Amino acid sequence: EVQLVETGGGLVQPGRSLKLSCVASxxxxxNYWMSWTRQAPGKGLEWVASITNSGGSTYYPxxxxxxxxxxxxNAQNTLYxxxxxxxxxxxxxxxxxxxxxxxxxxxxxxxxxxTVSS
Amino acid sequence: xxxxxxxxxxLSASLEEIVTITCQASQDIGNWLSWYQQxxxxxxxxxxxxxxxxxxxxxxxxxGSRSGTQYSLKISRLQVEDIGIYYCLQxxxxxxxxxxxxxxxxx
Numbered sequence: 763e764v765q766l767v768e769t770g771g772g773l774v775q776p777g778r779s780l781k782l783s784c785v786a787s788x789x790x791x792x793n794y795w796m797s798w799t800r801q802a803p804g805k806g807l808e809w810v811a812s813i814t815n816s817g818g819s820t821y822y823p824x825x826x827x828x829x830x831x832x833x834x835x836n837a838q839n840t841l842y843x844x845x846x847x848x849x850x851x852x853x854x855x856x857x858x859x860x861x862x863x864x865x866x867x868x869x870x871x872x873x874x875x876x877t878v879s880s
Numbered sequence: 881x882x883x884x885x886x887x888x889x890x891l892s893a894s895l896e897e898i899v900t901i902t903c904q905a906s907q908d909i910g911n912w913l914s915w916y917q918q919x920x921x922x923x924x925x926x927x928x929x930x931x932x933x934x935x936x937x938x939x940x941x942x943x944g945s946r947s948g949t950q951y952s953l954k955i956s957r958l959q960v961e962d963i964g965i966y967y968c969l970q971x972x973x974x975x976x977x978x979x980x981x982x983x984x985x986x987x
Contacts, residue, residue: 797976799924806967806978806979806980806981807916807918807924807967807969807978807981808978809969809975809976809977809978812974812976821974821975822974822975823974823975823976824975857923857924862926862929863929863930863933864911864912864913864914864929864930864931864971865912865914865971865976866914866926866928866929866930866935866969866971867914867916867924867926867969868926868929868935868936869926870923870924870925870926871923872923873923
């Protein structure tokens with residue numbers, strides 16, 4: 763059974779940093795691209811970052827480029843999201859997702875809440 | 881950036897009714913389109929990938945189609961467990977972009 767378990771969320775002040783982790787199980791982690799997607803309270807879904815299966819390439823939207831870094835440890839089956847210079851608009855539930863056929867996100871974690879507030 | 885215009889924003893339908901949700905892409909995205917269902921308080925779930933392929937475990941009453949740059953999700957016989965918010969996603973090029981969502985309710 764595929765499982766994605768995110769940790770690391772919480773309350774953080776604007777301008778500070780936070781690192782999310784996602785532990786994957788039930789599949790061969792290093793065969794798949796992975797992504798992070800977020801959802802602000804009461805809002806829609808927003809793609810945040812993607813990483814190739816080897817970790818050699820990463821992709822971001824302009825809204826987080828230069829502030830967020832996606833990475834992975836294939837030996838530990840773990841995906842990360844380092845978030846720096848956090849802003850109030852980064853407040854959201856962050857989902858770890860596996861990327862499947864034609865880049866569809868075929869498995870999602872339960873999500874972790876990040877609140878940026880003073 | 882590729883814009884995904886999703887309609888309607890909300891939809892109320894009767895049980896057993898046919899429901900259709902559409903996403904219009906601002907440019908050609910081929911079949912790099914997927915559909916998701918998010919039930920209240922839950923994580924999104926993949927329904928359709930590659931515009932027309934049914935994801936594992938998804939009931940066959942769900943189907944996806946494409947006509948040019950317009951993509952549709954059809955629920956052939958609406959069931960009570962289908963309530964939630966539906967999103968499309970284009971993954972043809974970065975930044976990946978979601979539609980704004982369609983909230984589906986039972987009439």
